Amino acid sequence: MKIAIVDYDIGNVRSILSAFENQGANVFLTSDKDEILKSDGLVLPGVGAFSHGMENLKSYDLVDAIKEYAISDRPFMGICLGMQLLFEESEEFGETKGLGLILGKVVKLPTKDSQNEKLPHVSWNELNSNKAPWENTILTDIEEGSDMYFVHSFIAQPRDSDNILSTTEYSSHHFCSSVKKDNIYGCQFHPEKSGPTGLKIINNFIRMCQT
Amino acid sequence: MSKELEAYYGLPSKVKFCKKCVISNQRPSSTIEFKNEKGEKKKVINFNEDGVCSACVYHDEKETGIDWEDRDVKLRSLLDQFRSNDGSYDVIVPGSGGKDSAFTAHILKYKYGMNPLTVTWAPHLYTDIGWKNMQEWMHTGGLDNILYTPNGILHQEMTKNAFHNLLHPFQPFIVGQRIIGPAMAKKFGVKLVMYGENQAEYGNSIEENTNPIMNMDFFSSDDVLSMKFGGVSMQEYIDTGKYTKDDFAPYIAPDKQDLVDNGIEVHYLGYYLKWDPQECYYYSVDNTGFQANPVRTEGTYSKYSSIDDKIDPFHYLTTLIKFGIGRCTYDAAQEVRNDKITREEASYLVEKYDAEFPDIYFKDFLEYIDTTEDEFWKVIDKHRSPHIWKKVDGEWILRHTVSNTGADD
């Protein structure tokens, strides 16, 4: 069983590798299309600008392979920018097109008052459940209200609220902190940086890849 | 056939650096300062056959060869002999409120139950941080102090002479500083004087370390009028008609026999406790309100050492000129021995900071010694020993450095 982490020259992947290895996965970094398509699980990491992310995916010629993998019903997880890229487009720096795997778009995190609620949102913050239960998802056995580590200025807004796996409150606004659409998951937070609870989420994902 | 270069001050003609720390064999040992005169041959730090200086050798011994528990017992029994039970002072602690004297006075009072009187021979020119630390020593450290400030007119003239004749502006200060402990002991009827560290920490002969008591010759004299200040004898100052013997009261070393008769003893706390200057810093911050220099001290990388006198940097400038070693070398060598930095790191720091010119108080110094900038440089250049300095394209360069980057390395 092999889990592939997309290497498109963006962000810190070493922590993700360490976290997966820590949880016993056979994990590897790759920018090879075939490797991606052959893997049993796929992780799309990323930090920084949406447009930069898409540019790199294109220049590494990975867009099609990722899309193809996504419809193959095998577990797929996007982390932080990786989650945002799953959507149709982002309003950051004008309109940039994303992978379009989940309907919805990426917008700036609305803040009322720049004194008390700053951007980027850098903090530990709670996951709250939405309509769907967390059983049999990457949030299996995660306690309601668990704190995860966030660092971002943009958020994804899924068009279909059924895709919202968890919400989190910041600046009196409840934003989507994780998504699920069939086999595709996205975490706005960093599970590899969220202590034991984050490792548990990673472990859940690994178990899904094993079945 | 290479020409042998002249070595001033009777210094060793070949410059060598200690294999363990960064001090060179040109470092002078402590002398009896009021005998210090022009052209005198200097006694220097000893290097053993492995090229290791005596300070490092002493330090190794400190680590393994000394029973510190036994020394503590010795300290307690010494203090028991002198401790007063009527509220009077029972130990004089000379110092400026810097980390070492702050540590010494505070620990004697609060750990060992003594009743110290701290005595300070005033710096030439207090820095703001120096004054603040001195006050904190009293107000936060909970100690008593006498600040003794000698006649500034005489002191300035002596310092000027010391700079011009010996390139050792601190010479008169050191005379006073060494004398004040025993002198105050005599005045207050106190028999015990306790200094902090022993100069063997820094390279005086090791035999001095087996003796907790300071050599009396440092602070007593049989023939007072022949005492020299800035290379000029007391008699010569008096002969100018500007001064009388009265003016020299602060400098007159107590009579040796007198001290013996009064049972006055001068000890080093560094003999009884394992000394670590950096730990003295931490202790004094925690206990006596000590604050490090807000900026990096010129000529070195550190912030906690010797920061109370504006003239201080010029002492180190003159050691650089005469012996090729500046403040950074002294600081770094000490920290290497105490295992805070490696020799490699020390060499790097010396290369970076040793020759830094102390700009901040340059004008204050020139004013203090009533010397023009031109005269200053003339005196400086006169004292550069040919075996240490080389003039290359109009600039003076060290022939040898610890990192082997000297003109002749």
Added chain:
Amino acid sequence: MNKIRVVARIDVKNEFAIKGIHLEGLRKVGNPNTMARNYYNNGIDEIVFMDAVAAYYDRNSLRELIQEACTDVFIPITVGGGIRTIDDIKNALNSGADKVAINTKAVQDPNFIMQSAKIFGSQCIISSIEAKKIGENKWEVYTDNGREPTGKDVVEWAQHVEELGAGEIMLTSIDREGTKKGFDINLYQSVIHSVSIPIIASGGMGKSSDAVKLIKHVNVDAIAIASVLHYKIESIKEIKNTLLESQIKVRI
């Protein structure tokens, strides 16, 4: 609700963790990896490793340290001290750090912050500001681990770094650092109203009530603590409990 972050600051010299006072002194306090792991296991929210002697030796050498740290410490790790080039940042991030803290180089060349933020993203770039009090409500920016004054005003510099693209500010009071006498509350009060990026308060915590006092007065986003942990004065649990009891939200 977002939580105040409790960050462990570990100053490092070669293979040792050290702790100074007023950013001076190299007293060894332990092994940095052991300490990081220990704090992680006890619930710390974030780790900052600062190379305390990078300024002396014109080098930075924390790569191996970070590599080892991120194999078993799964919380954000920041690295600072001697970050001078884009390559330094790249190396730090590739070794496993999530953010870098930059001070001296930024003061010498403010454009460096703008450049780094553009390449790596603001979220990776923390502006580390060392502040020394020079008057009533006036602080001066220092560089080189608290050694060199710059003549810059802290509040103005903080505003400037935000404009340049820094994602957060770690603001250290040189006067309080290592003293365990409490935070310089006025310092943070002066800066907080001038910037809108997160502020990490660093320097002076000796007991939990110091943190409570600070947070009740000033809306800082995080506190960086060192002496109180390294000298085992209080445990992370004790600190967090005290904060919770004072109605301050922290991650449990």
